[in-house]
Amino acid sequence: MKRPIIYILTALITLALPASARIPASQRIRLTNQWEYLKGDLGSIWEAVRAAAPGSSEAVPIWQPVTLPHCFNAEDAVDPDVNYYQGPGWYRTLLDIQNPAANGRTILEFEGAGQKTEVYIYTQKVGSHTGGYDEWSVDITDAVQQALSNPDCRKRFNGKVPLSIRCDNSRDTEMIPSDLSDFNVYGGLYRYVNLIYQPALSFSSFKLETPVQKDLKNAALKVQANFYNPNDTRQATVHFTLKDPNGKKVTEQTATDILPLGEVQLFDIAIKNPMLWSPEQPQLYTCEFTLKTTEGEQTVTEQIGFRHFEFVDYGPFKLNGKRLLLKGTHRHEDHAGVAAAMTEEQMVTEIKMMKEMGINFIRLGHYQQSDIILRLCDELGILVWEEIPWCRGGLGGETYKAQARRMLTNMINQHHNHPSVILWGLGNENDWPNDFPTFEQSQIRAFMKELNDLAHRLDPSRVTSIRRCDFCKDIVDVYSPSIWAGWYRGQFTDYKSTSEKEMKRVKHFLHVEWGGDSHARRHAEDPFKSLGGIPVGAGADERAGDFSLVGGDARASRDGDWSESYIVKLVDWHLKEQETMSWLTGTAYWPFKDFSTPLRPENPVPYVNQKGVIERDFTRKEVFYVFQSYWTEKPMIHIYGHTWPTRWGTENEPKEILVYSNCPAVELFVNGVSQGVKQRNSQDFPAAGLHWKSVLREGENHLKAVAVKSKEAVSDEITVAYQTAQWGEPKQLKIASYPEGNNIIRVEAQLTDEKGIPCLDAANLISFEIAGDGKLLQNLGTSTGSRKVQTYNGKAMIRAQVTDACYVSVQSDGIKTVLYSIK
Incomplete structure (x- = not known):
């Protein structure tokens, strides 16, 4: 077939380059330092350029130095007193271009920027992009040459080239995701920006297909390449080497006389007895490609995996011919102090913590995420559902639809080669209206069908999915209904029966999103005392308004105490039931980490969805x-209660002690006295049978649990106080401070009654302020990092960085404010 000739008609061009491919470090530079940021807009691009020159006297408006990645909303997303900023912001830096390739191309690669982005070299606009989560690139070669040939530019910048970037996360109902989504639509260069040097002819992308036959003994590797060829080179050679997970060469082939235009099928290789990729053994093969032409040479590598998966009709999930229960969670791109601008080191920490918790599956909600995350999932053995941000609000016009199509296409093309990915998500909660005056189910169905067909054309090897849109459940391959047993509706004992009922309504059922909120460090002796009005068997779906803390039907999300004591029981019940559901494909707990949301200002930590297994700063919850x-x-x-310093009750009242362990038997000691050995039995609720009723003495108690598994001894111990004194209404604030090093002081506030007895079930809102030579470590969106926070068992705390004497003001409505001096 005769292929079209490709010409570059303008310098304004965005590219889809292989972010997943490993380009040599000498040709790929992360641009992290020497950036400046301006919150707000400019009158023209010249305002960014004129003051960027070294020694410029025109320093207005004032820019602040930042490092990338950087998010507009690093702090204000969880500031309890403001709406988070949505609008334009500018970044600028100077580039020192040193492309080693003769006639080479210089590329700016964006791993993700929110939400609308414009790119300028000197005063020339060279690229733009709409969508905050997919990868995109801009060829700046010609614009750099033009800038360097400009005498004014050369003089002002001493041979360097000014790069200016405008990001904008302003509210826009014709853009996905909706601002009604339960997460912040962040702004900024919150993923890495890379400078890439390439020869005049280079690889643009790869599509590597790795079908495995059901016998698992025969597989294939089909290699398709796309080339970036602005000079219209007509001949090239590609040398290919495949190495197995042990580094042993499997095959080596060369394709000569290639016409490097458009999509080119390069190789179709039979693989006998492949080493299969799985969560237990994430076996990765390495593909090395070398492109040789008269224009130069380029070598890149990709990693692939061979696996066979299947969603059995009305049955379980199978990987490589065996049933695998998907044990999952979710990830939002969000972290204390940086919001979406997580570093690679933080991403590695997070995904490794998930793996340490035991997951083998993750849903990336609710948008395409960094390729770093996908690579980690490949390497650690975590199966992936990745989705586009068509989330809530309804359906917009053609601009809206075009963005959804483009983001689905980019997500599939850019992350196609990751063996971890098994599901392409097309949307989330698309039954949620209100961005537009009209809401037509038929129109949403038609567009969902269009996206489903597009996904299958782009990638026939994977399946499609959505969550919570019942009127579209027949369109996609895998469907997840809304089941929030014990939180938004019903009791958690409804979980199994509700799930089985929903499973029978679709061919392929997968339950993603379950769980409930917990305010870290809040515990309860009886977390069920306020839940008596919740009916059993009344359904477990989330309905309009259920996330609100007022109104509606009786439910744990409104009536519960939001304690960790309740959530461990809810999760415990779900996990023990999952072991008995032979037909279950799997589930994914929502989410792994607390994250910010503009929809929940009244939560115990304002503007934070607190359903995470860990806090927003990686602090583990029970x-x-x-x-x-x-x-x-x-x-x-693990003995439950590491963050529960004081328990309460009457003298000689037996108290429940829970130990969570995967060992076959556990012995508990209280104050040195054995409470007996318990055998682990997952169906013995709670804590799989590892629960005791023990008497604690007034004052300090020492608890220790010991066990042996596979000849390895493990133990855990905590010290807990026991209070028998009864308290009245909170009337006073008792303040204490504790040095933590590096000029950090922890300030703790305890509510007491008028007699000074700690109020151990108080949940009042506490506010901290500071004056003097110090600052609060605030706006972190954590239980110990917000200047306004509900107490946990009558206590709240925050840290301050102190350089000299200062005062911390601690306030709670109806209680006398305390002004506390610290040094």
Whole structure:
């Protein structure tokens, strides 16, 4: 077939380059330092350029130095007193271009920028992009040459080239995701920006197909390449080497006389007895490609995996011919102090923590995420559902639809080669209206069908999915209904029966999103005391308004205490039931980490969805260890209550003590006295039978649990106080401070009654302020990093960085404010 000739008609061009491919470090530079940021807009691009020159006296408006990645909303997303900023912002830096390739191309690669982006070299606009989550690139070669040939530019910048970037996350109903989504639509260069040097002819992208036959003994590797060829080179050679997971060469082939225009099928290789990729053994092969032409040479590598998966009709999920229960969670791109601008080191920490918790599956909600995350999932053995941000609000016009199509196409093309990916998500909660005056189910169905067909054309090897849009459940391959047993509706004991009912309504059922909120460090002796009005068997779906803390039907999300004590029981019940559901494909707990949301200003930590297994700063909640006890093999043991300093009750009242462990038997000691050995039995609720009723003495108590698994001994111990004194209404604030090093002081506030007795069930809102030579470590969106926070068992705390004397003001409505001096 005769292929079209490709010409570059203008310098304004965006490219889809292979972010997943490993381009040599000498040709790929992360642009992290020497950036400046301006919140707000400019009158023209010249305002960014004129003051960027070294020694310029025109320093207005004032820019602030930043490093990338950077998010507009690093702090204000969880500031309890303001709406988070949505609008334009500018970044600028100077580039020192040193492309080693003769006639080479210089590319700016964006791993993701929010939400609308414009790119300028000197005063020339060279690229733009709409969509905050897919990868995109701009060829700046010609614009750089033009800037360097401009005498004014050369003089002002001493041979360097000014790069200016405008990002904008302004509200726009004709853009996905909707601002009604339960997460912030962040702005900024919150993923890495890379400078890439390429020869005049280079690889643009690869499509590597790795079909495995059902016998698992025969597979194939089909290689398709796309080329970036602005000079219209007509002949090239590609040398290919495939190495197995042990580094042993499997095959080596060369394709000569290639016409490097458009899509080119390069190789179709039979693979006998492939080493299969799985969560237990994530075997990765390495593909090395070398492109040789008269224009130069380029070498890149990709990693692939061979696996066979299947969603059995009305049955379980199978990987490589065996049933695999998908044990999953979710990830939002969000972290304390940086919002979406997580570093690679932070991403590695997060995904490794998930793996340590025992997951083998993750849903990336609700948008395409960094390729770094996908590579980690490949390497650690985590199966992936990745989706586009068509989330809530309804359906917009043609601009809206075009963005959704483009983002689906980019997500599939850019992340196609990752063996971890099994599901392409087309949307989330598309039954949620209100961005537009009209809401037509038929129009949403028609567009969902269009996206489903597009996904299958782009990638026939994977399946499609959506969550919570019942009137579209027949369109996609895999459907997840809304089941929030024990939180938004019903009791958690409804979970199994509700799931089985929903499973029978679709051919392929997968339950993503379940769980509930917990305010870290809040515990309860009886977390069920306010839940008596919730009916059993009344359904477990989330309905309009259920996320609100007022109104509607009785439910745990409104009436519960939001304690960790309740959530460990809810999760415990779900996990023990999942072990008995032979037809279950799997589930994904929502989410792994607390994250910011503009829709929840009244939460115990304002503007934070607190359903995470860990806090927004990686601090583990107690529920982390519940998952470990069910999902991990490495011996572990954990006594519930590491962040519960004081328990309460009457003298000689037996108190429940829970131990979460994956060991076959556990012995508990209280104050040195054995409370007996309990055998682990997952169906013995709670804590799989590892629960005791023990008497605690007034004052300090020492608890220790010991176990052995596979000849490895493990133990855990905590010290807990026990209070028998009864308290009245909170009337006073008692303040204490504790040095933590590096000029950091922890300030703790405890509510007491008029007699000074700690109020251990108080949940009042506490506000902290500071004056003097110090600052609060605030706006972190954590239980100990917000200047306004509900107490946990009558206590709240925050940290301050102090350089000299200062005062912390601690306030709670109806209680006398305390002004506390610290140094």
